[in-house]
Structures are given as structure tokens and as C-alpha cells.
Amino acid sequence: MFILADVLRPEPLNPVAFTIFGQEVRWYAIFILLGVVAAALIGYYGFGVRLGANSDIVYEGLTFGLISGVVGARLYYVIFNPSSVSTFWDIFNPRGGGLAIHGAIYATIIFVIIYCKVRKLNLLIIAEIVVPVFLLAQAFGRWGNFFNQEAFGGIVNSYTTGPLTDAQLIAQRETLHRLLVPNFVINQMYVTDFRGLDIQPIAGYYYPTFYFESIANFLGFLVMMVPRRFTRKLYLGDGLPIYLTWYGITRFFIEGMRTDPLMLGNLRIARLTSVVFVIAGIAIFVLRRVFKYKLIPSYDIFYGEQSASIWLEGHPPVPKEKKKQAENQDDSEQSNQQSDN
Numbered sequence: 001m002f003i004l005a006d007v008l009r010p011e012p013l014n015p016v017a018f019t020i021f022g023q024e025v026r027w028y029a030i031f032i033l034l035g036v037v038a039a040a041l042i043g044y045y046g047f048g049v050r051l052g053a054n055s056d057i058v059y060e061g062l063t064f065g066l067i068s069g070v071v072g073a074r075l076y077y078v079i080f081n082p083s084s085v086s087t088f089w090d091i092f093n094p095r096g097g098g099l100a101i102h103g104a105i106y107a108t109i110i111f112v113i114i115y116c117k118v119r120k121l122n123l124l125i126i127a128e129i130v131v132p133v134f135l136l137a138q139a140f141g142r143w144g145n146f147f148n149q150e151a152f153g154g155i156v157n158s159y160t161t162g163p164l165t166d167a168q169l170i171a172q173r174e175t176l177h178r179l180l181v182p183n184f185v186i187n188q189m190y191v192t193d194f195r196g197l198d199i200q201p202i203a204g205y206y207y208p209t210f211y212f213e214s215i216a217n218f219l220g221f222l223v224m225m226v227p228r229r230f231t232r233k234l235y236l237g238d239g240l241p242i243y244l245t246w247y248g249i250t251r252f253f254i255e256g257m258r259t260d261p262l263m264l265g266n267l268r269i270a271r272l273t274s275v276v277f278v279i280a281g282i283a284i285f286v287l288r289r290v291f292k293y294k295l296i297p298s299y300d301i302f303y304g305e306q307s308a309s310i311w312l313e314g315h316p317p318v319p320k321e322k323k324k325q326a327e328n329q330d331d332s333e334q335s336n337q338q339s340d341n
Contacts, residue, residue, distance in 0.1 A: 008169045009203075010187040015147045028144030035140025036066055039133035047129050047302055052309040061115060068111040069104040076103020080262040080269050100262060101138065102273050108134065120315035124236040125308070128298055131239035132224040135247065139217035145210035146188055153207030153257035154199070156189075162202035172205035185211050199259045206259070213254045220246040232297035239298075241285035248277030 252274035
């Protein structure tokens with residue numbers, strides 16, 4: 001495979017998309033928002049509208065859900081990497097880097113439970129809508145790591161000394177090609193800036209673990225979305241244990257490759273969490289069938305003829321249009337009564 005020497009050491013992409021009013025807008029933030037928007041559109045138009053959701057629920061849930069997710073991701077990162085902050089205010093400044101997806105997962109679960117309680121929403125239905133698209137949003141978000149040139153694995157072909165020759169760089173690119181990694185991703189995996197990572201700083205190509213995880217997350221999204229369209233054996237709430245199991249297995253193997261893990265002593269926090277996720281996911285999936293807890297087929301709710309709603313019984317909101325009509329009607333009746341008097 002012939003590669004010109006001047007493309008063996010490509011310059012990294014600019015992580016800043018554009019600047020507005022002196023503030024940098026990074027690709028990382030853009031891809032997180034793209035993932036959130038894609039998740040919201042699929043959740044709302046794919047399922048929510050049919051089940052009585054309105055725009056207020058989407059905007060409100062999306063706004064506070066995103067805030068809680070970012071805060072959770074940041075706090076989780078800081079807790080397990082306290083050396084990353086030097087002042088109290090650094091805790092609330094993710095622009096310097098440092099968000100952990102497991103913190104976002106925990107925070108989002110807590111938020112959804114509280115939000116459904118406050119707004120009188122059916123938690124099982126909401127969870128079955130949110131969980132698959134949340135994994136899709138993760139697939140989008142990983143591409144922010146691509147532009148930041150972070151969350152990568154070890155050096156390709158396990159070289160231990162450098163600098164690498166042209167022949168070695170070519171061999172690295174060929175290895176990544178055999179793993180079906182596209183050229184534009186390979187080019188960004190030539191790393192020279194290691195930002196304090198505890199690895200031997202050899203300029204060369206590194207495994208794009210963010211890319212592998214993004215693909216796995218997208219496949220997991222399909223695993224949750226497609227089968228329930230054709231079977232009644234998947235029930236409302238199954239999305240969560242499937243998510244925990246799928247992402248737990250995915251992250252366990254990906255984390256073993258990464259060079260920037262959060263540590264608790266000699267343990268990689270993400271691997272420990274992944275084991276807990278898998279155990280919890282399998283246990284929830286099996287035990288609810290053993291105890292026959294609310295075994296309502298997802299197919300009946302999302303695709304069947306059965307009438308269903310995201311609202312708990314007796315708590316559907318009055319649509320704004322009908323509310324306005326009722327107010328106008330009341331005003332008209334009051335005016336007529338005054339005229340009669």
C-alpha cells in the first residue's frame with residue numbers, strides 16, 4: 001500500500017469550530033448537541049406525538065435533562081480526578097476538559113425519575129423512549145473526542161521506542177485499514193500531543209477507541225429499537241436493562257484499550273462500573289419476568305392499536321389551544337351575563 005511521505009504525519013484537526021463574541025465554540029459541544037437534538041427528534045416525532053406528548057414536555061425535559069447530564073458528568077470526573085481542578089470554580093468549568101459519561105448516566109436516570117414524578121408522566125413509557133435515543137446521543141457525542149484528539153487507545157502495533165520510521169507509520173496505517181477504520185479517522189489518530197497522559201510519548205498512530213465505541217453505541221441503539229417493532233416479548237422498561245448490559249460490555253472492553261482512564265487505586269473506574277451495569281442489567285431483565293412485574297409489551301404501546309399515553313391516568317394536561325378557547329368562552333359568557341344585567 002503506497003502512501004506519500006508528506007501524509008504520514010498529518011496535522012490534527014482544529015477542535016474549535018468557530019468563534020463568536022470572542023468565545024470559542026468547539027466541535028465537542030456541537031456533536032453533543034447534535035446527539036441531543038437527534039435523540040429528541042426521534043423520541044418526540046417517532047413515539048411522543050402518538051402518545052400525547054407536547055412541545056412543552058420536550059423543551060423542558062430536554063433543557064433540564066441536558067443540564068443535569070452535563071453537571072453529573074463533570075462532578076463524576078472531578079470526584080475521581082481531583083487533581084484536574086485547582087480552584088473551587090474549576091469544578092463547574094468543563095471547558096478545560098473533563099466529562100465522564102457514567103456521571104451523565106446516573107444524573108439522567110435521577111432526573112427522569114424526578115421529572116416523571118413531578119409532571120405525572122408514565123415512567124416506564126418515558127424510559128422506553130429515552131433510553132435507546134440516549135445511547136444514540138452517546139454515539140454522536142463520541143465524535144467530539146475525534147476532534148479533540150482524545151479518548152484514544154494504545155499505540156498501533158505496540159511499538160515501544162521512537163521516533164517511528166516511515167515504514168513503521170505505513171504499517172500502522174495498514175493495521176487500522178484492516179480494522180475498517182476510514183482514512184479521515186486514521187489521519188486524526190496521528191498523535192504528538194499527549195497532554196500529560198501516563199504513557200510513553202511516541203509520536204505515531206493510536207487506536208481510535210472513540211470510533212469503536214461510537215459504532216458499538218449505534219448498534220446498541222438498533223438492538224433496542226428494531227426487535228421491539230416485531231415482537232411482543234420485549235416489555236416496557238426492558239430498554240434500561242438492555243442498555244446497561246450492552247453498554248456495560250462495550251465499555252468494559254473499550255476501557256481496557258484506553259490510555260486516559262479514571263482510576264480508583266489500581267482499578268479502572270469505568271471497568272468496575274461496567275461490571276456492575278452488566279450484573280444489574282441481566283438481573284433486572286430476568287427478575288421482572290420471574291415476578292411478572294408490569295409485563296406490558298412495548299409493541300402494543302408503540303406500534304399496536306392499543307390506546308396509550310405518556311401521562312398517568314387522570315393527569316393529561318389541557319392543550320394550550322383548548323385552554324385558550326375555554327378562556328375565551330368564559331370571557332364571552334361573562335360579557336353576556338353583564339349585558340343581561
